[in-house]
Amino acid sequence: METILEMRSITKEFPGVVALNQVNLSVRAGEIHAIVGENGAGKSTLMKVLSGVYPHHSYSGEIAFAGQPQKFRDIGDSERLGIIIIHQELALVPQLSIAENIFLGNEPSRHGIIDWHQVYARTRQLLQQVGLKESPSTLVGDLGVGKQQLVEIAKALSKNVRLLILDEPTASLNETDSDALLELLLELQREGITSILISHKLNEIAKVADRITVIRDGMAIETMDCADAPIPENRVIQRMVGREMSDRYPPRQPAIGDIVFEVRNWHANHPQHPERQVLKDINLQVRRGEIVGIAGLMGAGRTELAMSIFGRAYGKRIRGDVYLHGAAVDVSTISKAIGHGIAYVTEDRKGLGLVLHDDIARNISLPNLARVARGGVIDRTRETGVARDYREKLRIRCAGVTQPVVNLSGGNQQKVVLSKWLFSQPEVLILDEPTRGVDVGAKYEIYSIISQLAAEGKCVLMISSEMPELLGMCDRIYVMNEGSMVAEFAAAEASQEKIMSAIVRAGSEK
Amino acid sequence: MNDHIATLPPTPAGKKYSGFLRRNFREYAMFLSLLVIMAFFQVQTEGTLLMPLNLTNLVLQNSYIVIMALAMLLVIVAGHIDLSVGSVAGFIGALAAVLMVQHGVPVLLATVLCLLAGAVIGAAQGYFVAYHRIPSFIVTLAGMLVFKGLALTLLDGQSLGPFPEIFQKLSSGFIPEVIDSDSLHPGSLLLGCLAAGALLLLAMKQRAAHLRHGMEEEPTQFFWAKQLLISAIIVFFSYKLAAYKGLPNVLIIMSLLIALYQFITNRTTIGRRIYALGGNEKATRLSGINTRRLTFYTFVNMGVLAALAGLVFAARLNTATPKAGLGFELDVIAACFIGGASASGGVGKVMGAVIGAFIMGVMNNGMSILGIGIDYQQVIKGLVLLAAVWVDVYYKNK
């Protein structure tokens, strides 16, 4: 097979960090090439170099595409050759329609007047190609993340893509949506499109990839061929983290006590459409030292439930009671909820979790400034000390705790959000997709921290779309669907099939 | 998983400097531009700029802009803007005149009432911004019209003065001297030297603490060069001022306020929260911070300082005129942006805003001495604002 892309000795430095060190990458025409590596290994940076986000004089090394040496000055240059990147963070305009988004910046027009007929016709065709059954005029903001991802791909297809780069496309998708997306990748492969896929989900990579390149600490460690014979996951992990990892989940001896946290008859309505009920009569309990999972599909109302409990951060007309140690508590504002020892780790780290241009230390201390201050005056030394502690404990990869979080890799940002809430020493920790975009090694570390909290007698409520993670960590699992609790399983009796069938059953009863 | 950053070879000294310079380019550049601008006008005006009399004037003319810039910085950092400050300052000046001149209310009581009125005005605007989510641009644009109109009504379109003597001292008074002397005021000089020494000690203490905990980044040479330059400048200016009538009262007020706001923004939880609020309001709210109340208070604070500025200005003119405060908001906002504040919130420094205000002040003063018409002054100031922000954005993207 011929080589379509050749990257040679790419080196890229940021102040204080060598993000890429003499990386070589070669991609064959028509293959699906997976790139794996720990958080901060340099995967996204490599792709940004390739797509011209970092212009050619800002790194050293050479890029050849379709046999020609290339010096991209910006994204436009690479797009003209059919290299299209879909970034880790989606880049769609929520207020615009699907059609407008797809053709944004490259609208079919005559003399500057948009030809809407053509826009809609081509959008319909593209949507069919990616298998998205939506009207072209639907607003992107009204779509779920899974569908938005498909819109991104449709947008790429509209630009005559030859090399499609997907940076963690399935990080925020549930299994059904992920499968659909991977299926689409294979379909595109049959049409002759080459793709580069970055993912932390090794099972997905095993499904679609022809070759895997492992990046560690800014260096390309190895490229493995897996088109014919699958490569054992453990071997990939071993190359990624540089050591043997036998277990995915830390060992645990649950010591479960009395009921500590309880939500009774919880109702909430949609904030913009107050007549629409989003949460219906939810009841749940968490015992001392227990890890409780909430499973469900995207849009089941899990995040809404967590946020409405956390000081009514979501929803209108909220009814219901929250009990701690058997007594009703007032959680009507976020600071009251925090005061009662409840913490919520958001799934949307950039939008809701971090002040991006602030440094790591300032982000960690934000909800608990009082604990690093005396009489309203912040003790910077103490604050930095705390941040350094968490940097060590969670192995946050950074140049220093005064580095702005905006420059951290996605997984490391997640660790900062987690540190921020661990520092508030909560009694009830609500985790919303705590390992989204986090590499295998770091996942293990996060799981260890969670089970340690449980061992200390804290209550953990864990929302996750990764079912293996729920099954691997939780003592009990609730299943939510369309705003209601539809099932509850003890760890011993839960399985992926049972959870899925509970969801399907609840859906069909309607 | 070892930390590959920690094992990075130590960076060579030259590289360390340039890295530090790049990250802190803004602060040094600002400060140096102010010095360059001063040097330029000093030469152009053939030494008039730094004459004791003119220097005193410069401080007096600039004080109300600096005072308002301190509060405006917080408003901008919180992600808002206040267009009404000029009108509010004018209105409060008028109110002061009505109270003191027409009704003979005692000076102290009237001053307190005026500051309270400022707080109420700020609260009213802040209420709409914080609790009803009306964009601050609109609320304060309305406020600008309202208070301009009210100032006119209050004064009946006339000027009102003169103010009681004690009130005039607020702006035109100088700190009392123990030894009376006509040529040099030793008390003022001494106070200036003391302030310079205190600042130096404070900076050294802070640096030592930072070094102990490995938090210091500034290379030693930079630190000393900067600190000695600042001390020298303070001593030099107090010497100049001492040669005329000594340190103006308003300079003392201004310095104390600058120190206070510097402290609030750098060291206190409330300051930190305002920065977080401007950086990401949602994340800040989810961290349990009452973002609405915080927004509300930044506007109350703005109202109070706008009122204080109004009083200082009225005292300086010794009359309240319906035109007072006209266009102040432009200088104040420009000072913050020249000083590196970001229009999208979350970024900005008190010292930046102060230096920005002085850059505007020196240009106003220098150009007036040179006899440049008000028309060209505006053009030049506008271009300087644009250039400053342009350089800023350019370096940020590099």
Ligand SMILES: Nc1ncnc2c1ncn2[C@@H]1O[C@H](COP(=O)(O)OP(=O)(O)OP(=O)(O)O)[C@@H](O)[C@H]1O
């Ligand atoms: N603009 C920047 N300034 C400074 N450092 C940066 C910048 N962008 C990335 N880095 C650093 O470069 C390294 C590689 O980051 P990159 O985003 O490529 O990681 P990644 O492999 O994509 O990780 P993840 O799986 O978490 O997304 C990290 O240490 C990161 O902190």
Ligand SMILES: [Mg+2]
């Ligand atoms: Mg990445």
